[in-house]
Amino acid sequence: MSCAWKSSVVFAVVAMLLASSSAAVAGEKCAKSSVTAVSHQKEDxxxxxxxxxxxxxxxxxxxxxxxxxxxxxxxxxxxxxxxxxxxxxxxxxxxxxxxxxxxxxxxxxxxxxxxxxxxxxxxxxxxxxxxxxxxxxxxxxxxxxxxxxxxxxxxxxxxxxxxxxxxxxxxxxxxxxxxx
Structure with a gap:
């Protein structure tokens, strides 16, 4: 496995982790409405x-x-x-x-x-x-x-x-x- 490929994979994983944690923090205020929206989509x-x-x-x-x-x-x-x-x-x-x-x-x-x-x-x-x-x-x-x-x-x-x-x-x- 080349160093360039390894660093690309590591970069992608880090970027995904950062994006998901940023989204979690940013979305904390609207978590209830997101859950409600998902619930209504499920016919709950x-x-x-x-x-x-x-x-x-x-x-x-x-x-x-x-x-x-x-x-x-x-x-x-x-x-x-x-x-x-x-x-x-x-x-x-x-x-x-x-x-x-x-x-x-x-x-x-x-x-x-x-x-x-x-x-x-x-x-x-x-x-x-x-x-x-x-x-x-x-x-x-x-x-x-x-x-x-x-x-x-x-x-x-x-x-x-x-x-x-x-x-x-x-x-x-x-x-x-x-x-x-």
Whole structure:
């Protein structure tokens, strides 16, 4: 093996090592986004909670899920179908309702309301329009009307089929309240 060839190989190896270590240092700040990009390419999807957080329009819902102690459940395997009210939907409730529900002494009522928004299974829009009701995780049923758009009780579905790693979210414009 000639000296010139050996030094070329050594130079190439050193250059590769330097390049990879420089890339690692330079890429440290965006490592999470790179991992996320790779994950999405592999068809891995965020769970329901992370999807709601990232959307930015479910801050009240996410706060309620945290206060109710349901984060781990909704990050679980599922699958779940969530009828997710937007922040604007929560604003339609009478003044002080959300604040009252978020108090620790009202946790049971908050859990009942939130689980009334969840159906076990992965129910897509194409399935929802074929049924008249669905049993919620809370135990009661919600009425489904697909005659003019899709309504869940009195709430309109404003966006359907947000796929998540552990289910699906359908965005609604009102908070569903179970019967007492």
């Amino acid at each position: 999807k965020m769970d329901i909670v992370d999807t709601a957080v990232e959307a930015g329009s479910f801050k009240t819902l996410v706060a309620a899920v945290k206060a109710a102690g349901l984060v781990e459940t909704l990050k679980g395997k599922g699958p779940f179908t969530v009828f997710a009210p937007t922040d604007e939907a929560f604003e339609k409730l009478p003044s002080g309702t959300v604040e009252t529900l978020l108090k620790p002494e009202n946790k049971d009522k908050l859990v009942a309301i939130l689980t009334y928004h969840v159906v076990a299974g992965n129910v897509k829009a194409a399935d929802v329009v074929k049924i008249k009701s669905a049993k919620t995780v809370q135990g009661q049923t919600v009425a489904i009307d697909a005659a003019d758009g899709v309504k869940i009780n009195d709430a309109n579905v404003v966006k359907a089929d947000i796929d998540c790693g552990n289910g699906v979210i359908h965005v609604i414009d009102a908070v569903l309240i179970p019967k007492e």
